[in-house]
Amino acid sequence: MRARSLLDSFNYAFDGVVYTLKTQRNMRLHFLATALILLASLIFKLTKLEILILFLVIAFVIVTEMINTAIEVAVDLVTQEIHPLAAIAKNVAAGAVLVASTVAVIIGYMIFFPKLDPLIPMVIVSLQKSPIYLSMIAITFTVVFTIAGKALTKTGRPVQGGMPSGHTALAAASATAIFFLTRQSLVTALALFLLFLVAESRIENKIHTPGEVLVGGLLGFLTTTLIFQLLLR
Numbered sequence: 001m002r003a004r005s006l007l008d009s010f011n012y013a014f015d016g017v018v019y020t021l022k023t024q025r026n027m028r029l030h031f032l033a034t035a036l037i038l039l040a041s042l043i044f045k046l047t048k049l050e051i052l053i054l055f056l057v058i059a060f061v062i063v064t065e066m067i068n069t070a071i072e073v074a075v076d077l078v079t080q081e082i083h084p085l086a087a088i089a090k091n092v093a094a095g096a097v098l099v100a101s102t103v104a105v106i107i108g109y110m111i112f113f114p115k116l117d118p119l120i121p122m123v124i125v126s127l128q129k130s131p132i133y134l135s136m137i138a139i140t141f142t143v144v145f146t147i148a149g150k151a152l153t154k155t156g157r158p159v160q161g162g163m164p165s166g167h168t169a170l171a172a173a174s175a176t177a178i179f180f181l182t183r184q185s186l187v188t189a190l191a192l193f194l195l196f197l198v199a200e201s202r203i204e205n206k207i208h209t210p211g212e213v214l215v216g217g218l219l220g221f222l223t224t225t226l227i228f229q230l231l232l233r
Contacts, residue, residue, distance in 0.1 A: 020069050026097070027065050034058050037108065044115045054111065057104045064100040068093040135177045138224040142173040145219055165208040165216030171198040172220030180228045 020027045037058065041051055071093040075086045146166040156162015175191035182188065199217060202208040208216070 016066065016070075020066050024065065024069055027062070027069070030058075030062055030065055034062075040112065044112065046111065050111050053107065057107050061097070061100045061104050064097045068097050134228055135174075135181070138173050138177055138227040139170060141227065142169050142220050142223045145169075145223060146216070149215075149219070161207055163212045163215060164219050165199070165202050165213045167202055168195070168199045168208070168213045168216035169220035169223075171195040172217040173224045174220075176221050176224035177228070180224075 021031065037054060041054060046054070072090055075089050079086055143166070146164060146169050149164050150156050150162040150166075153163040172195055175188070175195045178191040179188045195217070199213045202213050203210055
């Protein structure tokens, strides 16, 4: 009877872990991070003490996440209404997870950074010479500048309408990147033709004015040109 009771206790405990994994996105992220961290510990050949510290930190974060989930469920069981005390209970529990996660990040940084530090310059140099890296940087800056422009002019939405045209900016950035990467007139001409089709469709569908399309095209062209001129040397 005692063995069965002990077995039931283990089953209930595992049910709690499984429930948290199924219902809490953060818990799934914690487990994914755990797998990656343990893999990194093998790659960088951490000492036994460092691995022990990592296990303690990982357990600390996962336990606080489970306690947070338990408190949320208990509060919802007591009341379904929006009550200030219920909000405080949930916020404090979430704060505990935040503190645990912050401490985990700091400890992880202190353990892994000395091992990554010698590799960082080599990685940066290799990335700077990578066409994919340059293209992604150019497109990212184009997106950021486009959203900033729409926010400053208070026009349109992040992905539709407004000054400047985001679709045209991205198409122009892509065409410019293709020119720098290939230096082939035929390929560049095809990219420019696609850019023209994108710009024309934005105007024809009355999503953008010709001025917004023109500014978007210039934004994509100038941003990508600047990135490639600065980094592709």
